[in-house]
Amino acid sequence: MTISTVQSPVLIHTIRDLRAWRATTTREGQAVGFVPTMGALHDGHLHLLRTARKQCDRVVLSIFVNPAQFAPHEDLATYPRTLDADLALLARSAPTHGPGADPMAASRPLADVVFAPSPAEMYPAGISTDVREQRGTFVEVLGVSHQMEGVTRPHFFRGVATIVLKLFNAVQPDRAYFGQKDVQQCVVLRNMVRDLLLPLTVVTVPTVRSATGLALSSRNRYLTPDQMEPALTLRRALVAASERYETGERRRTHLLKAAHAVFATEPRAQLEYISLAHPVTLAELDVVGQDGAILSGAFRVGTTRLIDNILLGCAL
Ligand SMILES: Nc1ncnc2c1ncn2[C@@H]1O[C@H](COP(=O)(O)OP(=O)(O)OP(=O)(O)O)[C@@H](O)[C@H]1O
Numbered sequence: 001m002t003i004s005t006v007q008s009p010v011l012i013h014t015i016r017d018l019r020a021w022r023a024t025t026t027r028e029g030q031a032v033g034f035v036p037t038m039g040a041l042h043d044g045h046l047h048l049l050r051t052a053r054k055q056c057d058r059v060v061l062s063i064f065v066n067p068a069q070f071a072p073h074e075d076l077a078t079y080p081r082t083l084d085a086d087l088a089l090l091a092r093s094a095p096t097h098g099p100g101a102d103p104m105a106a107s108r109p110l111a112d113v114v115f116a117p118s119p120a121e122m123y124p125a126g127i128s129t130d131v132r133e134q135r136g137t138f139v140e141v142l143g144v145s146h147q148m149e150g151v152t153r154p155h156f157f158r159g160v161a162t163i164v165l166k167l168f169n170a171v172q173p174d175r176a177y178f179g180q181k182d183v184q185q186c187v188v189l190r191n192m193v194r195d196l197l198l199p200l201t202v203v204t205v206p207t208v209r210s211a212t213g214l215a216l217s218s219r220n221r222y223l224t225p226d227q228m229e230p231a232l233t234l235r236r237a238l239v240a241a242s243e244r245y246e247t248g249e250r251r252r253t254h255l256l257k258a259a260h261a262v263f264a265t266e267p268r269a270q271l272e273y274i275s276l277a278h279p280v281t282l283a284e285l286d287v288v289g290q291d292g293a294i295l296s297g298a299f300r301v302g303t304t305r306l307i308d309n310i311l312l313g314c315a316l
């Protein structure tokens with residue numbers, strides 16, 4: 001909902017100022033929720049913020065395009081950086097709406113703080129996208145980082161885990177919110193929080209979709225109008241396989257056959273992979289068992305790479 005009376009978040013660029021803000025919340029005994037993003041905000045991000053707003057006293061949103069999770073050949077240079085538009089969107093987005101919404105709550109901003117650091121602030125020793133040139137401290141979550149997305153993007157989750165741990169150290173949240181759209185990222189970060197004994201809870205929020213079913217994603221803005229139709233191919237493939245699952249099919253070959261059949265009808269969409277993985281170990285499954293499965297994939301439409309997933313018989 002768009003209202004004119006919503007307050008603006010405080011914009012913070014340095015860890016020093018963020019720590020000063022955080023100290024006041026500690027003194028006041030407030031629970032802090034944290035939504036890390038790379039900006040170019042859309043309704044998926046707003047949904048994470050609304051969920052955090054309901055569960056926490058204060059909410060921090062970070063906007064940082066993290067070089068360490070991009071390979072040298074990927075889109076770090078062209079990734080949309082739209083801080084002014086992001087702040088304007090936050091300024092006109094109310095946390096609650098609809099009949100019966102509390103008018104006091106509705107005047108609060110979705111985020112109390114927007115933390116938008118520079119690369120030098122987050123990587124004081126500098127950062128290269130070339131792993132061979134990197135120096136310093138990095139975090140690897142072994143066992144769940146090198147399959148699925150990690151095949152095409154072998155250093156991606158090392159970059160994600162490293163920046164998210166840094167952001168956790170800066171924000172010190174009680175709860176951190178991540179979208180199911182990036183399902184492997186959720187699994188990796190849950191493992192990191194568990195393994196490193198971090199004192200916070202990871203909350204996974206369902207994927208927000210357009211009316212056509214396309215998962216909202218900052219990279220959707222790379223798509224031309226002609227590409228909107230083929231961009232739905234992965235969603236259709238996952239739904240086709242999921243329908244087979246709902247009718248009792250549990251065999252990998254049969255579930256994936258249904259998904260591949262959809263791609264066979266759409267030459268404008270180039271499938272990279274479809275994975276049927278155990279929801280905890282991320283090991284590929286021949287048969288879906290009692291624990292259920294994550295059915296996920298990546299594909300390209302033109303030069304744009306998109307991902308999506310469906311959970312079969314499990315929750316994250
Ligand atoms: N459609 C969505 N629904 C719910 N959460 C989402 C959605 N899209 C992204 N998120 C979540 O928002 C957080 C920040 O993601 P990010 O800023 O990378 O946006 P993105 O749309 O995923 O961008 P990209 O297109 O680069 O993947 C992540 O936790 C991500 O999973």
Ligand SMILES: CC(C)(CO)[C@@H](O)C(=O)[O-]
Pocket residue numbers: 036037038064066069160163164182185
């Ligand atoms: C979690 C994250 C903000 C780390 O840079 C990023 O991977 C994302 O936006 O999903």
Ligand code: BAL
Pocket residue numbers: 038069182
């Ligand atoms: N949401 C995932 C961020 C990335 O692809 O770099």
